[in-house]
Amino acid sequence: MEVREKLAILADAAKYDASCASAGRDQAPSPDTPGIAKTRGSEGRAVSLLKILLTNYCIYDCAYCVSRVSNDPPRALFTPLEIADLTMDYFRRGYIQGLFLSSGVLQSPDYTMEQMIEAARLLREEKQFGGYIHLKAVPGASPELLSLAGRYADRLSANIELPRAEDLVQLAPAKTHQAIEDSMATIHRQVLETRASRRRDGPRPAFAPSGQTTQMLVGATAATDRDILAKAAALYGLYDLRRVYYTGFSPIDHAAPGMATVRPPVLREHRLYQADWLFRFYDFTPDELATEDDGSLSLEQDPKLAWALRHRDFYPVDVNAASREALLRVPGLGLKNADRILRLRRFHKVTMEDLRRLRVSVRKALPFLIAAEEWDPAGDSESAKLAARLRRPLQLELFDAAQAALTGEF
Ligand code: SF4
Structure with a gap:
C-alpha cells in the first residue's frame, strides 16, 4: 500500500483521539495534506500536528471503537521509518x-510500543527532529518501554477511556483502570525522578517535559457528569496530569449492552471543560458543580453561574473585604482580576470604575458583588449612580429570565 493511502486511513482513524487538544471536529482536513490537526499548545498558541495512528489493526475489541478487532474497516500499518519520513x-x-x-x-x-518508540527515536536521533512529539502510552505496555518513550516524547498520554471501572470491564474487557493507572503512575514517577535528578546533578535528558494527559469518553455509557468529574479530579490529584480531555462519544453502527446509541450534546463537553477549570483553579469541588438530580451539569448555565444561582445567600460579595476564594466565586471574575482586585485594595477602596478599568465582565459580575460606592451613604458619586443604574435591570434579567425555576428574592 502506498504511504498516501495509509495516511488517508490512519489519519482518519486518529481523529477519534482528542488527547492532543485537537480542534479537528470543526476543521475539515485539507485533501492535499491529510492528517494535520490544529491544536492549542500549553501557552494557548495554535500549533499544527501530524496526527496519525501507527496502525488501526488491533487485537482488542473495545465496543466503542471503530478499530476494534470485530469490525472491518480498511486497515493499514505504517513502518517507523515511514512515520519519521512523513513527519x-x-x-x-x-x-x-x-x-x-x-x-x-x-x-x-x-x-506496538516498541514500534512507536522506534519512530520517535528515528526522528530524534537520526533525523535531528527538534519539533514536538506526543506519544500514546499503549495500554499494558511495560514500564521499561514507557520510560524509554518519555526520553523521546515531549508528552505521553494513557487514555482512561471511561470514568467508571465497571463500564470499562463491560465495553473494553482487555483493559482495566488499574493497568491504565499503573502506566500513569510510571510516567508520573519518571517525571518526578528526572526533575529531581536534574536539580541535584545538573543538566541531563528530560523525560516527557510537557507531562502527561488523558482522555475520557463522554456519553458512551450512563456515567454521569458527577462520575466523570470525580474521576478526573482523582487522576489530576494522583498523577499530576496536565489535562483531562473530554470527548463526546460518536455512536457507531454497532450496539453493545450498556453502550449509548446517540451522540451526547456538544454543549455537555463544553460544560465539562468549564467545570474542570473551576475545580482545578477556582477551588470548587466536583461535588459542588454537578448537582442536578441526575448527577449532570446544567446545560443552560455555565457551572459557575449555576452554583451562584443556587447559593444566593453567598452574595453579594464585597470586593473590598472578600477573600480570594470568595472573589473567585463571582461569575464574570477570573483569576487575574481577582488577584488584581486584591492588589488594588491595598491602596484604596475598589470602585465600580476600577472594575470597569480592569475589564471585569461587569454585565455578568454586577448582580453578585458590591464595590466601594455601595457603602457611600450619600450615594451621589458618578460611579454610585452607574452602579445603581446597572444593577437593578441586570438582576432582574438574570434572576427572572434565566432562573424562572428558582423562587425568592436575591
Ligand atoms: S485498544 Fe481498543 S480503543 Fe484502542 S484501537 Fe484497539 S479497540 Fe480501539
Whole structure:
C-alpha cells in the first residue's frame, strides 16, 4: 500500500483521539495534506500536528471503537521509518510543528510500543527532529518501554477511556483502570525522578517535559457528569496530569449492552471543560458543580453561574473585604482580576470604575458583588449612580429570565 493511502486511513482513524487538544471536529482536513490537526499548545498558541495512528489493526475489541478487532474497516500499518519520513516532510514544508502518534494494539502492547518508540527515536536521533512529539502510552505496555518513550516524547498520554471501572470491564474487557493507572503512575514517577535528578546533578535528558494527559469518553455509557468529574479530579490529584480531555462519544453502527446509541450534546463537553477549570483553579469541588438530580451539569448555565444561582445567600460579595476564594466565586471574575482586585485594595477602596478599568465582565459580575460606592451613604458619586443604574435591570434579567425555576428574592 502506498504511504498516501495509509495516511488517508490512519489519519482518519486518529481523529477519534482528542488527547492532543485537537480542534479537528470543526476543521475539515485539507485533501492535499491529510492528517494535520490544529491544536492549542500549553501557552494557548495554535500549533499544527501530524496526527496519525501507527496502525488501526488491533487485537482488542473495545465496543466503542471503530478499530476494534470485530469490525472491518480498511486497515493499514505504517513502518517507523515511514512515520519519521512523513513527519520530516511535513515539518520541512512548514505544515506542522510536531507529531501526535497513537495506535491500535498490534500483536502485543509491548510490540506496538516498541514500534512507536522506534519512530520517535528515528526522528530524534537520526533525523535531528527538534519539533514536538506526543506519544500514546499503549495500554499494558511495560514500564521499561514507557520510560524509554518519555526520553523521546515531549508528552505521553494513557487514555482512561471511561470514568467508571465497571463500564470499562463491560465495553473494553482487555483493559482495566488499574493497568491504565499503573502506566500513569510510571510516567508520573519518571517525571518526578528526572526533575529531581536534574536539580541535584545538573543538566541531563528530560523525560516527557510537557507531562502527561488523558482522555475520557463522554456519553458512551450512563456515567454521569458527577462520575466523570470525580474521576478526573482523582487522576489530576494522583498523577499530576496536565489535562483531562473530554470527548463526546460518536455512536457507531454497532450496539453493545450498556453502550449509548446517540451522540451526547456538544454543549455537555463544553460544560465539562468549564467545570474542570473551576475545580482545578477556582477551588470548587466536583461535588459542588454537578448537582442536578441526575448527577449532570446544567446545560443552560455555565457551572459557575449555576452554583451562584443556587447559593444566593453567598452574595453579594464585597470586593473590598472578600477573600480570594470568595472573589473567585463571582461569575464574570477570573483569576487575574481577582488577584488584581486584591492588589488594588491595598491602596484604596475598589470602585465600580476600577472594575470597569480592569475589564471585569461587569454585565455578568454586577448582580453578585458590591464595590466601594455601595457603602457611600450619600450615594451621589458618578460611579454610585452607574452602579445603581446597572444593577437593578441586570438582576432582574438574570434572576427572572434565566432562573424562572428558582423562587425568592436575591
Ligand atoms: S485498544 Fe484502542 S484501537 Fe484497539 S479497540 Fe481498543 S480503543 Fe480501539
